[in-house]
Amino acid sequence: MTLVLKTSEKAIAEAANIMASGGVVAFPTETVYGIGADATKRDAVEKVFAAKKRPHDNPLIVTVSNAEMASRFAKLDWRAEKLIENFWPGSLTMILPLIDQDILPDNVTAGLLTAAFRNPKNDVTRHLITLLNNPIVGPSANLSTKPSPTTAEHVLHDMDGRIDAVIDDGPTEIGVESTIVDLSVKQATILRPGAVTADQVSSVLGEKVIDPTGPISLAANIAPKAPGMKYRHYAPSKAVVIFNQTDLKDLKQQLKKNDAVVALEDSLNQLKLDRRHSWSLGETADSATEELFSALRFFDDQKDIQTIYVESLPSEGIGEAYMNRLEKSAGGQHFGL
Ligand code: TXA
Ligand code: MG
DSSP: OOEEEESSHHHHHHHHHHHHTTOOEEEOOSSSOEEEEETTOHHHHHHHHHHHTOOTTSOOEEEOSSHHHHHTTBOOOHHHHHHHHHHOSSSEEEEEEBSSTTSSOHHHHTTOSEEEEEOOSOHHHHHHHHHHTSOEEOOBSSOTTSOOOSSHHHHHHHHTTTSSEEEEOOSOSSOSOOEEEEOSSSSOEEEEOOSSOHHHHHHHHTSOOBOTTSHHHHHHTOOOSSGGGGSOOSOOSSEEEEEOGGGHHHHHHHOOTTEEEEEOHHHHHHHOOOGGGEEEOOSSHHHHHHHHHHHHHHHHTOTTOOEEEEEOOOSSTHHHHHHHHHHHHHTTOBTTO
16 A cells, blocks of 8 residues: 655655655656655665666666755756756756766666756655755656656556555646756757757757757657657557647547547537547647646546547647657557558
């Protein structure tokens, strides 16, 4: 049984105690829920891999409560300092060179000389890390390959009985994982798109960042450097098919009773489906990104649903992160192709 801790001072202290003695607790962030363990304890980190069924060649994010904590482990150059000043706490994870190869257990780093550092915009989790006085590892709290969890209920769906506790702090704000920028190379490079865009990073650094995750390079099939991005990901067990707004008429004619549609409010109004077969993404790219994983998880659990049609959005701003996750969920399946 996994203990459910509703956010409170006492709950945070209890979670810190569990982690201090080598336990595993799922925690809220502004992006998605993560699975935490003390990042300096090899055995505790090992439990996170087991709970997630995560392959060991995929390194973990190191979650800190401030820049000083990151500087105990990694070298921060002027680019890191500038990005921290502008985006921390927030949804930007930085790949940084480690001070020393053995400063973190090798299951955290997968043996690399770098690690990913993140300072989430969630007071509960930052307070927890401050109490523990050590960083915590923080992969998303889903079973490997499944959509990331945006509520404590999603966490329990995948992790009940597999971890010691979850802190329930309500639904997350953003809905997809943080942007990852690699600063261990000469020219800063985006490894995973998120709420902080490549343009925002470029403008703070005053130099162009490389963004091989953008729509053009996705088509060119460039091998991703973040080890996790090569695995099947964000995928429910049902078929996911992407459609465009211009497909609405054809889609309406072809829909069968085992199909579900996840779309913007306007599009759903045109399709006139009942609630059991539709999920609204709201009216904006922000609301769509917030809803995407919940929608996929909901229809994954509906026995009679076989195919989930999901609306595409322009790949700009947060839309780039939305489309990146959706393309991976769909495994390249598009309506009419
Ligand atoms: O929003 C987030 O970042 C969430 C919340 C819970 O904080 N966490 C998250 O962690 O998405 P995870 O483990 O699911 O994704 C981390 C990604 C993986 O694709 C991993 O391969 C990559 O970061 N990564 C970790 N260390 C790396 C390194 N040293 N070099 C390159 N990629 C790295
Ligand atoms: Mg993940």
